[in-house]
Amino acid sequence: MGRLTRFDFDFLALSQLQAHTFGSNWPVVYIIENGKDAYVGETTSAVRRIKNHLEDNRRRPLKTVNIITDSEFNKSVSLDLESMLIEYIAADGKYLLQNSNKGIRNHDYFEREKYTDRFQEIWDELKTNKLAVNSLFNIRNSDLFKLSPYKVLTEDQLDIVNEIDKIVFGNETSINVVKGEPGSGKTILAVYLAKYFASHEYMPLPKIGIVLPMTSLRGTVKKVFRNVSGLKGNMVYGPSEVVKTGEKFDLLIVDEAHRLSQRRNLSSYEFFDKTNEKLGLDKETGTQLDWILNSAKHTILFYDHNQSVKPSDIHPSKFSTLNANWFSLKTQMRVKAGNDYSVYIENVMKGTAASRIEFNNYELCLFEDVQQMVDAIKEKDKQVGLSRVVAGYAWDWKSKNNPTNYDIQIGDYAYRWNSVNSDWINSKNALNEIGCIHTVQGYDLNTVGVIIGPELIFSEGKITFVKERYKDRYGKHNSKSNEEMLDYIINIYKTLMTRGILGTYVYVCDDALRTYLKLYF
Numbered sequence: 001m002g003r004l005t006r007f008d009f010d011f012l013a014l015s016q017l018q019a020h021t022f023g024s025n026w027p028v029v030y031i032i033e034n035g036k037d038a039y040v041g042e043t044t045s046a047v048r049r050i051k052n053h054l055e056d057n058r059r060r061p062l063k064t065v066n067i068i069t070d071s072e073f074n075k076s077v078s079l080d081l082e083s084m085l086i087e088y089i090a091a092d093g094k095y096l097l098q099n100s101n102k103g104i105r106n107h108d109y110f111e112r113e114k115y116t117d118r119f120q121e122i123w124d125e126l127k128t129n130k131l132a133v134n135s136l137f138n139i140r141n142s143d144l145f146k147l148s149p150y151k152v153l154t155e156d157q158l159d160i161v162n163e164i165d166k167i168v169f170g171n172e173t174s175i176n177v178v179k180g181e182p183g184s185g186k187t188i189l190a191v192y193l194a195k196y197f198a199s200h201e202y203m204p205l206p207k208i209g210i211v212l213p214m215t216s217l218r219g220t221v222k223k224v225f226r227n228v229s230g231l232k233g234n235m236v237y238g239p240s241e242v243v244k245t246g247e248k249f250d251l252l253i254v255d256e257a258h259r260l261s262q263r264r265n266l267s268s269y270e271f272f273d274k275t276n277e278k279l280g281l282d283k284e285t286g287t288q289l290d291w292i293l294n295s296a297k298h299t300i301l302f303y304d305h306n307q308s309v310k311p312s313d314i315h316p317s318k319f320s321t322l323n324a325n326w327f328s329l330k331t332q333m334r335v336k337a338g339n340d341y342s343v344y345i346e347n348v349m350k351g352t353a354a355s356r357i358e359f360n361n362y363e364l365c366l367f368e369d370v371q372q373m374v375d376a377i378k379e380k381d382k383q384v385g386l387s388r389v390v391a392g393y394a395w396d397w398k399s400k401n402n403p404t405n406y407d408i409q410i411g412d413y414a415y416r417w418n419s420v421n422s423d424w425i426n427s428k429n430a431l432n433e434i435g436c437i438h439t440v441q442g443y444d445l446n447t448v449g450v451i452i453g454p455e456l457i458f459s460e461g462k463i464t465f466v467k468e469r470y471k472d473r474y475g476k477h478n479s480k481s482n483e484e485m486l487d488y489i490i491n492i493y494k495t496l497m498t499r500g501i502l503g504t505y506v507y508v509c510d511d512a513l514r515t516y517l518k519l520y521f
Contacts, residue, residue, distance in 0.1 A: 004125050007065045011054060017047045022069040024048075027078035029085060031131060034063040037229070038095035042082035044075065058098060066131060068122060076109035083152055084119055091145035094133045096229040100199045101149045101192060141385040143426065146444050147187065147224045149195030149231070154331040157189050161196065167325060168251065168298050169203065175293065175324040176300045177257075181342045182498035183334030186302040187442050190255040191221065193300060197251055199230045205250040209237050211292060213259035217442040219422040239288040242295050243275050252296035256442055257319075258308045260288040265312045287314050306346065309437055309492045310472065311480055334444055334501055337362035345497050348520045349490045351462050356520050363447070363503030366514070366521040370410045370451060370507040377449040377505060381431055387447040388425060389415075390435040390496050392489065393472035394453025394509075408434055408451070410509060436472075437492045440499055448500035451507050452493060458513035465489055 005020065007013040009032055017023035029042045032053060039059060043049035046067055053059045068081070083104045090097050119136075126132040139145050153161065160178060167174045180186045190210060197205045210225075212218040215238070222233040237245075239260055242252065254260070263272055263284060276286035279294050292299055301324075305316040332339040337359035347353040367373035374389055381387040391408065398405040399416045406414035415434045418424040424439040434451065455469040465486040480488075497504050506521055508514035 003069055004129060005067045005069065006129070007067070009050075009054070009059075009062050009065045011051075013065060014047055014051055014054075017050060017067075020046070020067070020069075022046070022067075022071075022073075026069070027073045027075050029068045029078050029081045031066040031068075031085070031089070031126075032059060032062045032064070033066070033095055033131070034061055036095065037061060037098055038089060039098040040082060040086045040089060041099075042078040044078075066129070074109075076107070076112075077115050080107070080109070080112065080115065081119070081122070084116075085122075086150050087145070087148060087152070088123065088136065088139055089132065090150040090228070091139045091142055091148050092132050092134050093144055093227055094131070096227070097150070098229060099150070100201060101151075101195045102201065104150060104152050137385065141446070143220050143224055143423075144227055147191050147221060149192045149228055151188050151192055153189070153192065154185065154329075154333065156328070156330050157185055157192075160189065160327045160329070161193065163325075163327065164193070164300060165196075168197070168205075172297065174298045175322055176298070176327065177319060177322065177324045178300065178302050178327045178329060180302065180304055180329030181332070182304065182307065182495055183332050183342060184329035185331065185333040186304070186329060187217075187255050188333065189329070190253050190300070190302050191224070193253055194225075194235065195228060195231055198235075207247065207250045209235055209242060209249050209252050209296075211237050211239055211242060211252055211254040212442075213239055213254075213256055213261070213288070214438065214441060216422050216424060216439045217256070220426070220443075223423075239291060240271060240275065243279070243291050245295075247295075249296040251298045251300070252292055253300045253302075254292055255302045256307070257289070257301040257303045258305055258313055258316075259441070260292070260314050261312045262287045262314050262318075265310070287318060289314055289318060306491055307441065307495050309441070309488055309495065311488070335362070335498060336502055337364070342494070342498050344520075346490070346494050348517070349463060349493060353520055363505070364521050365503070365505050366517055367505060367507045368514075371413050373449050373451075373505050373507045374413075374415075377447060378431060380447040380503070384446045384502060386425070386445050387449070388430055388435055388440070388445055389433075389449040389451065390437075390440050390499070391451035392453040392455060392470075392492055392496070393436050394455040394469050396471050410451070410507075437495060441495055443499060444501055445499045446501050447503045447505065448496065449505040449507070450493065450496045452509060452513065454509040456489060456493070456513060457510040458516045463490075463513065463516075 007016055022028055024045055024047045027044050028046050032039045086099055164176055194210045198208050222236045225231040226233045273283050276283050281290050335341045344357050377387045377389050395408045397417050398407050407417045408415040418433050418435045418439050420427050424435050425443050455466050465482050
């Protein structure tokens, strides 16, 4: 399996393919490339399909055809292998793919596991022939893979794409809201839709932007877009940057729309007020959501009110009054524990969990010693990669102005907050630092270690909030009661505890709260 044969991409190759054992009437997968650009496809007649490509002006710059054949291939195998190759070659970074991202599907078939297990052999052969650069392990842990627009969609994601396609091309304007729990694939679908509409087979939209309220994730997505044909880094915006362009977008896609801001608890009000005035909005009630809606013919908002983490975030009532098309993502794509995990974490933190639930093939562990948890995360990073420690914002950021200072003191142990805001997860010293909610929301990790700080305690039979122990000055507001602030803090910890694909490790500062969580973790 995985035998590779190479031909020049010209009409002389057709006679050679005709003479090839699997050239005219057998399922094969092929890669056409020129060292920089590539196209991946599958067919039951390599001769006929390559002839079609030779007559396609889009393929003319390509130079070499690489045919992957095997006597055990069938149509299901070739379709599956094509999807995997598109996904991994796009994330490998050697080539810009000419493929659109429509129609990449995942389906079961007889002995599928045998073929997917042997994908490693095919990939090794591609590396030997310099058609790939990185290992599968490194690719799976890369942003180019996790945020690739070349993803196999779930059924509910695919249904939403098809419905939004009809809405966008059937109406002059539209507002579309996609709701989803953490790990339901909101960011994946947002990136997919940007590529989908930018490379639409019938009518590509000329002016598309993807809006990310969080600085950390914005830089990462820009990096991904620079490595995808048809997308560019300058298609990625912050909410204020959209308004500064002064342009009307055909489509704006907003990821983490619950993190758009209202006029409350901001670091600066001047630009906010001037923008509201420029757009004819009320100074007090105009929001970044209004800015987005004023700047685009069509908008797609990815939203989860349970991931609103501070008072400046727009109140859910603002979204509920929109005249919008509403969609829901149901499938858990990140956490291997499945669809019930996110709800379970929320119930535990709100004190409404009926009983302990065990999740198969998922590590949900409570630690008695914080350093043991930190060491365990470092060991996981060696084993599976992309494992980090994060915490609630219960310590001042002393190292921000003096890198020699420690921020987080727990017993005899001292740690520092994240030294960078943008793309902290991939920064060189991230494994030795502690990330906060603003550096990890929207990201996937393999295993996450979560420190629940002393701002949460267990008292009189319930979890409560200690206001003076919460240190994010933009994360609290005098107008909010302790009960309202507790909701924000629980949202933060739920978001942190749903970052891990393979497992979540937890350390709790408050002894009574740790005793309570032992009942469930």
